[in-house]
Amino acid sequence: MMSNVPLPGPPDDESDDESIAAWHEWHYALDWARGGDFIPLAECLRRFELPLNNDDVRNWLASGLENGFKKPRKTKKRPQYVPFELEGRRFYLDARYLKIFEAMKQVSETRESLGEDMAIANAAAQFEMEPEDLRQHLRRPRSRWGLSPAKHDGMFDGVIGPKD
Numbered sequence: 144m145m146s147n148v149p150l151p152g153p154p155d156d157e158s159d160d161e162s163i164a165a166w167h168e169w170h171y172a173l174d175w176a177r178g179g180d181f182i183p184l185a186e187c188l189r190r191f192e193l194p195l196n197n198d199d200v201r202n203w204l205a206s207g208l209e210n211g212f213k214k215p216r217k218t219k220k221r222p223q224y225v226p227f228e229l230e231g232r233r234f235y236l237d238a239r240y241l242k243i244f245e246a247m248k249q250v251s252e253t254r255e256s257l258g259e260d261m262a263i264a265n266a267a268a269q270f271e272m273e274p275e276d277l278r279q280h281l282r283r284p285r286s287r288w289g290l291s292p293a294k295h296d297g298m299f300d301g302v303i304g305p306k307d
Contacts, residue, residue, distance in 0.1 A: 246267065
């Protein structure tokens, strides 16, 4: 049974920066927990300097303790970032997209010498893809892939301490 104690809401404009950042970190961890990955929420609970000021997290934990936690059948996976060199710049992208980006990079490097159709066919054969799938990937904007110039290991990148 839940108590009738009112819980704090989201931070208002007068809140200090630390409480706003803490509230957002709890919310981020709760999103992953609802998707079946409890690791970010456990990390937040272990941090003593991070106040539990997110009422959504409190309600989710309370209902989970009352009714039991249920993981969804298919849990969301957090991205594993790997480095990728493109046009002299280093980016970090999800490892699931690395093969696609390597093929796209090869197409851009060989397009002028071989022609577009032959470059796509060669890259698709080398990376074991269908040429039409590679052509579709080339049409998509790069913003869709989540390229980042900085590496994000997790939600506590700036926190000093042991990393697994």
